[in-house]
Amino acid sequence: MADLSTDFLGIRSPNPYWLASAPPTDKQINVLRAFEAGWGGVVWKTLGSQVKNVSSRYSAVDYHGSRVMGFNNIELISDRPLPLNLREIRECIRLFPDRAMIVSLMADNDRKSWHELIKQVEDTGAHGLELNFGCPHGMTERGMGAAVGQDPEIARLVVEWVMEVATVPVITKLTPNVHSVVPTGRAAAEAGSQGLSLINTIQSVTGVDLDSFVPNPNVGGRSTFGGYCGPAVKPIALKMLTTIAQDPVTSKVPVSGIGGISTWKDAAEFMLLGSTSVQVCTAVMTHGFRIIEDLCEGLSNWMDSKGFLTTSDFIGRSVATLTSWEELDMNYHIVARIDPAKCIHCGLCYIACEDASHQSIALTPGNPYNTYTIKEAECVGCNLCKLICPVDSCITMIEQRHGPEYLNWKEYERRGLPLNDH
Amino acid sequence: MIRENRLTAAEYAQNFSDIHPPFETRDAALVDANRCLFCYDAPCTKSCPTGIDVPKFIKQITTDNLHGSAHTILSANILGGGCSRVCPVEKLCEGACVYNLMEEAPIPIARLQRYSTDKAIASRWPVFQRAAPTGRRVAVVGAGPAGLSAAHALARSGVDVTIFEKEALGGGLMTYGVAAYKVTPEFCAEELDFILSVGGIGINYGCALGLDVTLDELRRKYDSVFLGIGVGLARQLNIPGEALEGVVDAIRFIHTIRSEGYPAVAVGDKVAVIGMGMTAIDAATQARRLGAGEVTMVYRRTEEEMPCTKAELDLAMMDGCRVLWLTAPREVLGSSGRVTGLVCRRMRLGEPDSSGRRAPVDTGEEIILDVDMVIKAAGQMPYDGLMAPEVSRAVDGLAPVFAGGDCVNGGKEVVDAVQAGKEAAAAILTYFSKC
Numbered sequence: 103m104a105d106l107s108t109d110f111l112g113i114r115s116p117n118p119y120w121l122a123s124a125p126p127t128d129k130q131i132n133v134l135r136a137f138e139a140g141w142g143g144v145v146w147k148t149l150g151s152q153v154k155n156v157s158s159r160y161s162a163v164d165y166h167g168s169r170v171m172g173f174n175n176i177e178l179i180s181d182r183p184l185p186l187n188l189r190e191i192r193e194c195i196r197l198f199p200d201r202a203m204i205v206s207l208m209a210d211n212d213r214k215s216w217h218e219l220i221k222q223v224e225d226t227g228a229h230g231l232e233l234n235f236g237c238p239h240g241m242t243e244r245g246m247g248a249a250v251g252q253d254p255e256i257a258r259l260v261v262e263w264v265m266e267v268a269t270v271p272v273i274t275k276l277t278p279n280v281h282s283v284v285p286t287g288r289a290a291a292e293a294g295s296q297g298l299s300l301i302n303t304i305q306s307v308t309g310v311d312l313d314s315f316v317p318n319p320n321v322g323g324r325s326t327f328g329g330y331c332g333p334a335v336k337p338i339a340l341k342m343l344t345t346i347a348q349d350p351v352t353s354k355v356p357v358s359g360i361g362g363i364s365t366w367k368d369a370a371e372f373m374l375l376g377s378t379s380v381q382v383c384t385a386v387m388t389h390g391f392r393i394i395e396d397l398c399e400g401l402s403n404w405m406d407s408k409g410f411l412t413t414s415d416f417i418g419r420s421v422a423t424l425t426s427w428e429e430l431d432m433n434y435h436i437v438a439r440i441d442p443a444k445c446i447h448c449g450l451c452y453i454a455c456e457d458a459s460h461q462s463i464a465l466t467p468g469n470p471y472n473t474y475t476i477k478e479a480e481c482v483g484c485n486l487c488k489l490i491c492p493v494d495s496c497i498t499m500i501e502q503r504h505g506p507e508y509l510n511w512k513e514y515e516r517r518g519l520p521l522n523d524h
Numbered sequence: 525m526i527r528e529n530r531l532t533a534a535e536y537a538q539n540f541s542d543i544h545p546p547f548e549t550r551d552a553a554l555v556d557a558n559r560c561l562f563c564y565d566a567p568c569t570k571s572c573p574t575g576i577d578v579p580k581f582i583k584q585i586t587t588d589n590l591h592g593s594a595h596t597i598l599s600a601n602i603l604g605g606g607c608s609r610v611c612p613v614e615k616l617c618e619g620a621c622v623y624n625l626m627e628e629a630p631i632p633i634a635r636l637q638r639y640s641t642d643k644a645i646a647s648r649w650p651v652f653q654r655a656a657p658t659g660r661r662v663a664v665v666g667a668g669p670a671g672l673s674a675a676h677a678l679a680r681s682g683v684d685v686t687i688f689e690k691e692a693l694g695g696g697l698m699t700y701g702v703a704a705y706k707v708t709p710e711f712c713a714e715e716l717d718f719i720l721s722v723g724g725i726g727i728n729y730g731c732a733l734g735l736d737v738t739l740d741e742l743r744r745k746y747d748s749v750f751l752g753i754g755v756g757l758a759r760q761l762n763i764p765g766e767a768l769e770g771v772v773d774a775i776r777f778i779h780t781i782r783s784e785g786y787p788a789v790a791v792g793d794k795v796a797v798i799g800m801g802m803t804a805i806d807a808a809t810q811a812r813r814l815g816a817g818e819v820t821m822v823y824r825r826t827e828e829e830m831p832c833t834k835a836e837l838d839l840a841m842m843d844g845c846r847v848l849w850l851t852a853p854r855e856v857l858g859s860s861g862r863v864t865g866l867v868c869r870r871m872r873l874g875e876p877d878s879s880g881r882r883a884p885v886d887t888g889e890e891i892i893l894d895v896d897m898v899i900k901a902a903g904q905m906p907y908d909g910l911m912a913p914e915v916s917r918a919v920d921g922l923a924p925v926f927a928g929g930d931c932v933n934g935g936k937e938v939v940d941a942v943q944a945g946k947e948a949a950a951a952i953l954t955y956f957s958k959c
Contacts, residue, residue, distance in 0.1 A: 167558030167586070446622040449564030470567035470620040492561050493626065 104405035106398060108142060108202075110356055110379050111296050113229045115142030115202040117398050118369065122205035122360050122381035123147050123275075124231060126391070128180050130190035134197065139391035141426075143202025145381060146191055148179035148234045150246070151217065155181050158404035159306040161333060170292040172334030173384045174308040174448055176326055179208055179234070184222070192226040202379075204454035205274065211245050214261045220267050233261065233295070235286065235301025236277035236330045245352075248302070251277035255291035259294035273297035273358060276342075276351060278304050283342045285379040289354040298346060299358035301339045301383065303329025303377060315336045332384040334360030340375055346362035347376030348419045364393075366400030382478050388443065428511040432519075436483035438462070438476045444496035447471035451487035451497060459486050480501075483522035526770055526862075526897050528790040530815030533840050536786040538925030539813035543705045543839075544609065547639050549952035557585040559796045560631050567620035568633055573943045574601035582636055594644035596649050597637055602676045603669050605715050606698050607939045608634045609707040616837040616939070634690045645718045649853065651772025653680035654723045657822075665733050669938045670752030672719050673715065673945025674952075679724035681953055685900045686746070687725065690732035692783075696754055697930070698938055700779045703806035705813070709782060722768075731916020743922035749950045751927040752945060754936045755904035761798065766900075774799070774807035774901035781810055783853055791898030798822050798853050800830040802902035805840050811899065816845025819890040820893060824852035824871050824884040851891070852884060852954040856898055866893040904935045926952055939958040 106117040120143040121127045136144060145307055155177055159437035163172035180187060193204050205228045209215040220231065235251030247283045250256050257274070264272055276283045276288035278301040287298050305327050317325040339361025346352045359377030363369055364385040373379050385393055410416050439453070441462075453476050455463045462480035466473040476487075488497040531539070547553040560582040577596050584593035597604035613619065613634045655844065660683045664671045668690035675685040693699050695712040724869055728865055733753060742749045758773040763936030772793065781789050794815045797808040800823035808819050821840065823830060826849050830837065840847070845869040850871040852866075857865035868891050869882035928944030930936065 169552055204817040366873040447563075448561050448565065448622045449566070450561065453564035465565075472565055 104402045105206065106142075106402055108379050109412060110202070110358065111273075113143070113202045113204065114200070115379070116140075116200060116372065117142035117401075118377075119394060119397050120145055120202060120204070120358065120379055120381045121142075121386060122383040123234065124383040124387070125177065126386050129152070129187075130180065130194055133190075133194045134289040135228045136386075137198040137201050139195070141201070141391065143204065143379070144194075145232050146187070146205040146228075148205065148208045149184055149187055149223065150179050150234075150357070151210050152184075153178040153181050156321050158319040161328065162332075163308050164287045165249065169522075170238070170332055170384070171389050172306075172330055172389065173332035174306050174328040174330050176255045176321075176328040179206075181334075186259070188226050189223060191223075193229060195227045202230070203228050204232050206234050206248050206275070208234040209262070211250070212274045213266075214392075214467060216260065216263045217267045218414070219360055220264060223485045224268070224270060228270065229454060230273060230297075231268060232273045232275050232299060233264060233290075233292075234275055234302075235260070235299075235334075236275045236279075238277060238279050238303055239329070244299060248277040248279050251302070252280050253288050254285040254417045257286045258289035258293045259481060261290050261295050261445065263485075265294035271296045274300055275302040275345075275360075277302045278342055278361075280322060280337060284345050284349050287346050287467075288349065291352055291355050295355070297309060297356045297358065298352060299360055300346065301329070301342050303331045304335055304338065304488065306330035318497065331362065332388075333362045333364055336368060340371060342467045343377060344375050344421060344424050347418060349423070352373045356438050366397050369397060369401055370404060370416075371420075372415050375424075376421055378413075430510060431507045431508050432511060432514045433503050433505040433507065434504050435504045436503055437481040437488050438483070438485075439473055439498050439500050440476055440487075441496050442473070444493050445474065446493055448492060450476065450490050454486050454490050459484055465489065526762045526790045526792045529787045531786075531792065533787075535815075538784060540704045540760055540810075541701075541790065542708070542742055544635065544638075546642060547635060553585060553636060555842045557582050557633050557636055558808040559620065560586075561624055567622060568617035568631075572600075573616070573937070573939045573944065574607075575943075576600040576604065576617075578633055582631065582633070583641060585636060585640060590640055590643055591649060591651070593640040594649060596650050597641055601939065601942050602673055603698070603938060603942050604637055604643050604709055604714065604717055605718075605819075606657035606669070606695075606712065607942065608638035609643060609711070610698065610702050611937060612833045612836065612940050614833045616937075632956070645714055648718065648721060650721075652676075652680050652722050654680055656779070657724070658956070660684065660748075661686070661746045662690070662748045662750060662952060663667070663742040664750045664752060665742070666696060666752040666753055666929075666931075667688075667691075667694035667727055668754050668756060668929065668946040668950070669698060670754075670931075671696070671750065672679060673942040674714070674750045674752060674926075674928065674949045675725050675945075676719050677946055678952060679722050683953075683956075685725045685726065688731045688737055688742075689727055689729050689735060690735075692729055694727060695730075696752075696941075700782045700916040701775060701803070701806075702782075702938075703778070703810055704781055704786075706806075734949040737934065739925065740922070743925065746923055748923045748955065749925045750939070750945075750948050750952065751925060751931060752948075753927075753931045755930040757905045758900060759903045759905055760851055761900055761902060763853055763855050765858055768856055768858040768862050768863050770858075771856055771898045771900065773925055774803045775897050775904070777807055777899055778810065781814070786814060789814055792863075792895065794818045794820075794893075794895045794897040795897040795899060795901045796820050796853075797891055797901055799901035799903065800832055800837075800847075801901060801903060802824075802832050802836060803900075803947070805832050805836040807899045807901050808840050808845045809843045811897075812845060816897075818895075819843075820895070821845055821847045822851050822853055822868060822893075823847065823849055824848060825881065826873065848893075850884065852886070853898075855889070857892070857956040863896050864894075866891060866895050866898055867891075898901030904930075924955060 108118040123145040159177045162170040165171040209219040226282045276294040356378040359372035360381040491497045536745040579678040582594040583595045664687045694716045851854040855867040870889040873882040874885040878885035927946045929941035
């Protein structure tokens with residue numbers, strides 16, 4: 103059995119799954135239920151200045167009959183009294199001493215406020231702090247949250263204030279609402295933040311109600327930009343995570359990955375691209391804490407099948423395979439192949455290739471079933487047909503190299519090799 | 525003994541309730557609609573005689589465009605609502621669904637079609653707008669699927685249509701010739717109203733061709749005539765005893781069920797049904813559902829050659845009907861003028877006949893069934909001389925005559941008749957455009 107235990111800057115947890123700072127971690131009753139279910143740790147919902155929330159708070163994007171492909175919220179940081187939160191954090195640590203307890207913070211934008219908040223939180227016995235520089239709504243209008251994370255120099259200043267008093271590890275949470283997460287990540291790391299986490303939510307409008315004409319979520323006839331998360335944002339998060347893992351400064355600090363993680367497969371992908379721990383929220387908001395069972399069992403079984411004994415055996419393993427486009431091998435060539443025994447004659451590959459790609463699939467009429475075959479000479483190996491085919495392994499991509507040696511674009515151009523003639 | 529009124533009102537209601545109930549909710553319809561792969565050049569569409577764009581109408585359900593969905597269906601098949609109830613979809617659209625090739629259940633196309641069309645019909649959505657009147661007048665004989673389909677297509681194009689119908693209600697076999705648990709008389713009436721709501725169609729009920737009106741008369745008074753008169757002639761068995769009391773033909777039997785109500789229809793204690801087509805199944809299952817103690821279906825070939833679908837056979841089996849394969853009737857026995865038994869011969873399969881199916885050959889082995897009623901469902905015969913869409917060209921100042929549906933094809937599905945009506949309407953409009 104693989105060992106899922108995780109050590110993040112000395113913060114230990116029995117597995118790499120932490121609950122992200124969010125409604126599931128804003129009070130003792132939820133956190134204790136999460137720990138009983140088996141979650142490795144929590145990032146307690148952000149503490150800081152006193153706020154009040156509105157109703158409604160969430161909206162979602164459904165896709166092709168599935169609910170909540172993407173999720174959006176306009177909820178602010180914790181709206182419960184600080185002393186109550188601190189008392190409950192202390193109690194959760196006492197009852198589950200083996201779980202990671204990180205507390206998310208967003209103080210008013212002055213040195214004194216940060217210092218006071220950190221001292222009070224450290225007094226609970228919390229194992230680490232996460233600085234919320236990412237919240238994209240509500241708090242930004244007060245100069246907090248993403249307003250800090252979007253400006254590397256402000257972020258650097260706040261981290262410096264934090265590091266003056268913090269005695270437990272400090273993780274800086276990055277906002278994706280920037281051109282690149284790297285500048286703020288670097289500023290935080292250079293100012294002393296021992297770890298990074300990303301991504302926070304992405305500013306969004308999830309949709310407009312076609313009867314009321316008001317975007318959602320509807321708060322008394324008005325709406326506001328919210329923070330988008332859930333399965334839809336995973337690819338964006340993975341890209342941003344990779345840029346952090348590849349930067350010479352930010353790659354030196356451990357990362358806690360966040361963004362649409364719903365299954366053990368998602369978690370494994372985040373870890374392959376550099377996450378030491380992963381944080382989950384939307385999947386729990388839609389299905390409850392019980393999902394932790396398969397998150398752990400699936401990851402463990404996969405690690406066993408790959409011969410990984412601990413998570414450090416594969417964390418970051420895929421980072422180096424993501425290169426710039428011009429490093430890609432121009433001689434690598436694949437063509438699609440349709441397995442006639444598996445084909446169900448739906449024609450989806452044909453019409454996609456015909457209307458949207460390279461007209462590389464031949465249709466032989468039949469009644470009622472047409473036959474579809476690949477015109478190999480025309481096929482550019484784009485994957486489109488394979489991606490949309492509803493039958494697993496019916497369309498495979500077969501390697502047919504243009505040449506034996508590795509040949510990237512720079513070399514291709516230097517040699518003056520021919521461009522497409524069609 | 526043959527007698528009516530065998531069951532209570534509640535039992536009749538139970539036995540003849542909707543066999544394919546509709547989706548109860550939008551959510552339920554969406555679960556199945558979202559499974560549809562949206563195939564290109566879709567096998568389901570190619571397997572529909574009227575060519576309904578199935579992937580499109582299902583997609584329109586998922587996008588909450590139900591008006592569009594109903595239009596997609598009804599513009600190809602104006603009886604799309606009725607067909608969603610009576611079509612043998614297992615050998616048409618659903619039978620061709622690519623999910624079958626994945627060993628998965630096909631998309632319930634008929635049920636989804638019913639979902640859209642039920643809403644359109646119940647709410648009387650104005651799906652079609654009639655074109656400006658052209659001044660052309662067409663007589664349609666028969667308010668069955670072929671006639672209604674032709675009438676609607678013509679009326680939409682601005683033609684004034686008068687339908688001559690010998691029965692008291694429209695719908696043809698949909699109203700009078702299909703098992704009542706598939707489609708209710710109330711629905712047939714609603715669907716007819718919906719079709720007529722396009723405007724420009726009048727119906728003269730109780731007006732039979734040859735009795736109340738002649739073809740020559742119609743050819744003189746109208747610019748064209750369409751015959752959608754169905755197949756009225758049941759194939760006879762030509763065996764001794766066929767005239768005994770208790771021998772009925774299936775078309776008549778089902779017509780009585782539909783026109784007189786369940787309690788009024790007499791059935792025997794032990795019933796033999798001759799044949800294995802859809803009508804035979806409808807007769808056998810309904811005999812059971814009317815309270816017959818035993819129903820035995822007698823068919824001279826095997827399951828391989830039967831004209832009904834497997835789903836229909838399963839239905840008969842589930843209703844407790846017995847099937848004697850490779851058995852052909854030879855004589856109906858009687859006493860005091862009433863049926864007392866059916867003499868049959870056991871058959872074996874020989875060489876293929878003109879239908880391509882292996883022909884039954886008499887083995888000489890005889891069996892006698894103890895029955896008191898025999899229902900004949902050995903097929904129907906088309907009228908001679910109605911084998912082409914355009915039967916008679918305009919001559920001597922008489923309007924041309926077109927024909928389609930069962931009277932031409934010898935008795936196929938409702939959906940085939942709808943298509944024939946569509947094609948005839950197109951032919952008539954082409955004729956008008958040229959003269």
